[in-house]
Amino acid sequence: MPGAKNAFVEFSGVQKTYDGETLVVKDLNLDIARGEFLTMLGPSGSGKTTTLMMLAGFEAPTYGSILLAGRSIENVPPHKRDIGMVFQNYALFPHMTVEENLAFPLKVRGLGKLKREARIKRALDMVRLGAYGGRRPGQLSGGQQQRVALARALVFDPKLVLMDEPLGALDKQLREHMQLEIKHIHEHLGVTVVYVTHDQSEALTMSDRIAVFNEGTIQQLAAPAELYERPQNAFVAQFIGENNRLHGKVVAMNGATCEVEIPGAGNVQ
Numbered sequence: 001m002p003g004a005k006n007a008f009v010e011f012s013g014v015q016k017t018y019d020g021e022t023l024v025v026k027d028l029n030l031d032i033a034r035g036e037f038l039t040m041l042g043p044s045g046s047g048k049t050t051t052l053m054m055l056a057g058f059e060a061p062t063y064g065s066i067l068l069a070g071r072s073i074e075n076v077p078p079h080k081r082d083i084g085m086v087f088q089n090y091a092l093f094p095h096m097t098v099e100e101n102l103a104f105p106l107k108v109r110g111l112g113k114l115k116r117e118a119r120i121k122r123a124l125d126m127v128r129l130g131a132y133g134g135r136r137p138g139q140l141s142g143g144q145q146q147r148v149a150l151a152r153a154l155v156f157d158p159k160l161v162l163m164d165e166p167l168g169a170l171d172k173q174l175r176e177h178m179q180l181e182i183k184h185i186h187e188h189l190g191v192t193v194v195y196v197t198h199d200q201s202e203a204l205t206m207s208d209r210i211a212v213f214n215e216g217t218i219q220q221l222a223a224p225a226e227l228y229e230r231p232q233n234a235f236v237a238q239f240i241g242e243n244n245r246l247h248g249k250v251v252a253m254n255g256a257t258c259e260v261e262i263p264g265a266g267n268v269q
Ligand code: ADP
Pocket: 018, 019, 024, 042, 043, 044, 045, 046, 047, 048, 049, 050, 051
């Protein structure tokens, strides 16, 4: 029975087609617990963003239902779903200061000036940008802009935060740093996070559970260690193992060479 399992988010039999023919999400059944960090991992085009957009309310399922805190959200518009969102391209208002960017979602929700100021300060402190409230996004680095986007998603105290490749535009070092920050904030706030990435190592570092997507279906839903140790099928084994291969050259006695790839051999070059 829908809602009976006390899941915070519940997809039941969800399908999505954009053109009336091809199913880009096929019969999706997924429960997400309150406070969980759930990552949707999979190759490009596997239906992750579409799934997130249906949860956010920017796309509607063709079939099936989505419950949030036990209630159908079918007729609830995006801004009434109490969901914070962070995307790869930040989507900050360039003509507003950082503080004004953060005030926006609070004004939409009708919070008064004093409450707004307190929330903005807390959110900026959380992402360690307390001194940057007066700057415009163009005066900040990419990493700082992404932190502002994160603060804006959290400033109105949502119970659910959706993140779609939020670190995709950052360089490797900053990405790894931000992964830890996001994880820290998740643990500190106890907020439920649904995170989309095509990057296995990112998913393995951050998630409580990972839903591995391929061609619109979940291939396996499990904790990171279990995915590694007990992949359910060849796709999961190959996809999860991708950054765990030995790449190199074999030189034969006669001087001929060939490229080799040994799955599961660790990050040895
Ligand atoms: P992912 O996030 O895993 O990369 P998407 O959910 O973005 O996958 O896309 C799944 C499939 O749906 C892709 O084939 C994509 O081309 C298609 N698709 C996504 N958005 C639209 C849209 N607005 N209109 C038509 N097709 C779309």
